Amino acid sequence: MPSQGTIGDRVRGxxxxxxxxxxxxxxxxxxxxxxxxxxxxxxxxxxxxxxxLAERLGCTTEFLLHGIEPRQRIDTELGLRHAELELQHGDPAVAADRYTEIVKAADEENAMLTAHARFGRARALEAQGRLGQAVEAFERLRREAAAHPERLADLPLTVALSRCYQRAGDRLRARDLAGRALEQAERMSITQGEIAVDLAAALVEARGDREAVSPELSYVKRVLDVAGVPEVVDRSGEIHALWQASSAAAAGEDSALAVRLADDAINAGRQERLALQLARTAMHWARLESAPLGEAERLAEAAARTFASCAGREREHGESLIVHARVKLRAADPARAGALAAEALELLPDAPGTAVAEAHLVCATVALSLGGDPATHLGKARTLLGGRGRQVFGSDRQAARCWRELGDLYGQVGDRAQQTAAYRKALEAAGVRSMMAGLTVDATISH
Structure with missing residues (x-):
């Protein structure tokens, strides 16, 4: 049978x-x-x-409308679900390969399924840290969504792009995109569900720690007030059991059952994904200096509980403890801040990025507050920040903030040479390479 890309082509053929x-x-x-x-x-x-028309042409309605037969379509739907499970609970690199296979098989035969597979591949690239390629993929999908809104929604793509630019160090573009996504969400009164939670996370991550209340932060607060930071029950065993059962059903050519089991597995993991995203949002909110102390402490504690209850989240658990420690410093409780920072150091012995250095900076601040000697912690923070090299987790803005804080602390102990050197490093970090160096994208952002 002909399999041209439009209904009209198929009818004529x-x-x-x-x-x-x-x-x-x-x-x-x-x-x-x-x-x-x-x-x-x-x-x-x-x-x-x-x-x-399908009856007179001797084909199925499914083929006439979508260009593929029911069995082909259900197999493609199953492939999308298994790729999603691989992305959320397996290997993002494998997920990217599976999405690519679907794109090759369904290209021009079902535009909607192809677009969903390309969206999944872009998210898989992002999950691997291949931000330049992810941005290129998301940008192409956004242009396609503008031309064909029946295939893909623009809002999730805009949020994903904001998140990628933020992680790549382009904070201004991240804020611009997040602001445009907020305008769209506000028009449709979207304050609950996955899109709202992802948008809130993108908005607060793109804010500075010292930023005052703004429309963006007001939206974040509304999402947190409605959703809170829910407790998480570990359902990883159930998810993988359902995933295996779905694969077994597919091997037995029971595709309909395989799809149903895969849906059950995806839905079982949805609560944890939302809870983790809300915990990240709460953690970033608690870091804001404008956040009321009581609220910041409550959200930092909730974020730490969520990360602690999820397997494989030691890095984020440690980061949430550091945020909580900083809140305790604001509340003039250096002893508790020191205990939280020490707990974070136990969780993060070899974590990449700035988290371990931040924990030592908190410990140095605590030592100064209690009349102790911060030299050991200052030295370790300086060594860690200086040895970051190209194994970066997080933005260069985080490194700049840590270098600046290190300079402030050296100033407090009277070491002017180290203070000057740290401030110089802060300036260098604020202007270093983008993780997307060499990437060419459109300078304009389409509405």
């Missing part, structure tokens, strides 16, 4: 293959001019008309 005229296909129910409009792409048949 099947009609010519059966040596039918447009009048013969129209029959007594339709006009030949209406058939002509469908074939030229100027009309889309209603479900009733599609069933009628």
């Amino acid at each position: 099947l009609r010519l293959n059966r040596r039918m005229s447009q009048a013969q296909l129209a029959g007594p129910d339709l006009s030949d001019s209406y058939v002509s409009l469908i074939e030229s792409g100027k009309r889309t048949p209603t479900p009733v008309v599609a069933r009628l």
Whole structure:
């Protein structure tokens, strides 16, 4: 059977293959001019008309509407779900390969499924830290969403792009995109669900720690107030059992059951994904100096509990403890701040990025507050920050902030040479390379 990309192409191809005229296909129910409009792409048949045409053309309605037969479609749907499970609970690199295979198989035959597979591949690239390639993929999808809103929603793509630019160190573009996403979400009163939670996380991550209340932060607060930071129950065993059962059903050619089991596995992991994203949002909110102390402490504690309850989240658990320690410093409780920072150091012995250095900076601040000697912690923080090299986790803004704090602390102990050197490093970190060096994207952001 022909498998051209549009309904009109398929109607015309099947009609010519059966040596039918447009009048013969129209029959007594339709006009030949209406058939002509469908074939030229100027009309889309209603479900009733599609069933009628499919019957006369000797194909399924599914094939006429989507370009693939029911079995092909369900196999593609199953492939999308298994790739999603791989992305969320397995290996993002494997997920990217599976999404790519779906794109190759479904290309031009089902535009919607292909677009969803390309979106999944972009997210898999992001999960691997391949930010330049992820941004290129998301940018192309955004342009496609603007031209074909029936295939993909623009809002999740804008949020994903903001997140990628933020992690790559382009904070201004991240804020611009997050602001545009907020305008769209506000127009539709979206304050709950996955899109709202992802948007809140993108908005607060793009803010500076010393930023005052703004429309963006007001939205974040509304999302947190509605959703809170829920407790997480570890369902990883259930998820993997359902995933394996789905694979077994697929191997036995029971595709419908395989899809159902895969959906159950995805839904089982949804609560944890949302809870983790809310915990990240709460952690960043608690870090804001404008956040009221009581609220900041409550959210930092909730974030730490969530990360502690999820396997494999030691790095984020440690980071949340550091944020909580900083809140305790604001509350003039250096003893508790020191205990939290020490706990973070136990969780993060070899973590990349700035987290371990931050813990030592907190410990140095505590030592100064209690009349102790901060030299050991200052030296360790300086060594860690100086040895970051290219194994970066987080933005260069974080490194700049740590160098600046290190300079402030050296100033407090009277070491002017180290203070000057730390401030110089802060300036260098603020202007260093982007993780997307060499990437060319459009300078404009489409609405």
